Amino acid sequence: MMDMNAPQLSLGVIGAGAMGTGIAQVAATGGIDVIVFDTRPGAAAKACEGIAARLSKRAAEGKMPTEDADAAAKRLHPAASLTDIAPCAIVIEAIVEDLTVKTELFSELEKLVAPDAILASNTSSLPIGAIAAGLQRKDRVAGLHFFNPVPVMKLVEIIRGPDTTEAVAEALFVLARRLGRTPVLVKDTPGFLVNFGGRAINTEALALAHENVASPAEIDAVMRDCYGFRMGPFELMDLTGVDVNFPVTRFIYESFFDDPRLRSTPMHRYKLETGQLGRKTGRGFYSYAEGAEKPSADTRTGANPASAVFIHGEMRGLETLLAECGTDILASDDGTAPILAAPLGEDASAYAARNGLDHRRLVCIDMISDTAKRVTLMTSPGAERAVLESVIAIFQEARAVTAIADSPGFIGQRVAAMVANLGCEMAQTGLASVEDIDLAMRLGLNYPKGPLELADAMGPEIVHRILTAVQALTGDDRYRPSQWLRRRAMLGLSARQA
Known part of the structure; x- marks a missing residue:
């Protein structure tokens, strides 16, 4: 296995979409020769040209030295066929989220690359063990999940399948750091860490809207102004697109055997079915038509204040x-x-x-x-x-x-407690280390605090009280506290206490 810090390292990227192009860019700027392949004629060459243009623009704006931009552009090579990938020491797949398509690709790659080459998937949710299941060398397959936009987002999830060797995982940590990313090791489970942990804020916001407690604008404003989130959950869903966040939510919910803590609402599905996908279609939970104003979240009155x-x-x-x-x-x-x-x-x-x-x-x-x-x-x-x-x-x-309107736990208590609780459940199931759970949620979702940090900021006993009260009033096991949270709340310990 080649040293991931070797000057002569070559990296293959399969897929010239947004993710593949972003991975190719950060690899080239990291001093690595990159070969890009896409089944669409001309797509790989177009992707390389687009990256070179972006790097040149950054240099013109003074954001990077011109010589570095030129050198990175020269490291980009479009592949005429998949066989051009054969010399690469590592290949990263970034194609459609379809298990059958991915397994067929990995089967082809296994025959092309050297026996010690690493095969990595950028899948956001499909099991790495399932992708590697039919291969002869399962031990060299792992997940390397980047986040969009790749050049901006620093987090990378490294996922070990059941046969992935320690050496492969360590090599991916070295590579991630060479690319200027922050790697975290994550268990091979549906949604991995960030996509799983990110379900809480969106689905609880959707539940509040479904119950007619408040409007999306009001819910977003409360989570921004009162809990420090950079974007409210509905703003974030409109930004990523309902065609992205609803299928992921449904996949994770079904993968966890309909755990109510991961449940969405009919409105979420309705937005997808009616094409109200968010910014990309001009309308989602908000309208993005020209001149459209965001609804007010403020309640005002002309009455005199109570003395x-x-x-x-x-x-x-x-x-x-x-x-x-x-x-x-x-x-x-x-x-x-x-x-x-x-x-x-x-x-x-x-x-x-x-x-x-x-x-x-x-x-x-x-x-x-x-x-x-x-x-x-x-x-x-x-x-x-x-x-x-x-x-x-x-x-x-x-x-x-x-x-x-009347709501157990207002808006913020419910949403924040659910975020903290799901973080505690990730710790309970060993999805990642306590430190990496918080780090990943801050970097991957721009949370002001990681979920376990949030639990400590509110107080584990307070979070537990909120959840048990909401569960008792609603009769909904969606709000059942994680055992990780319950134990630490009862003992007066930090939620981050292992």
């Missing part, structure tokens, strides 16, 4: 927030003032019933979230609109307000 409120239960910093807004806090309920509460995992209806409160005057606020930019308010059915508006008026001059 005083009564806080019931744990304050969770609510008194500080109200003091900042200049609102007095009553020592006891006077029977007329708004009642404010900050429940965990409960909806306003359950909280009012459990505590014998007047649900008409109860306004719940999510105090687990960051309230510096936006506050999320929630009322039960039958709540007095005037009371809600008087509370909205308290906050609206200092920060944005989103008032939602």
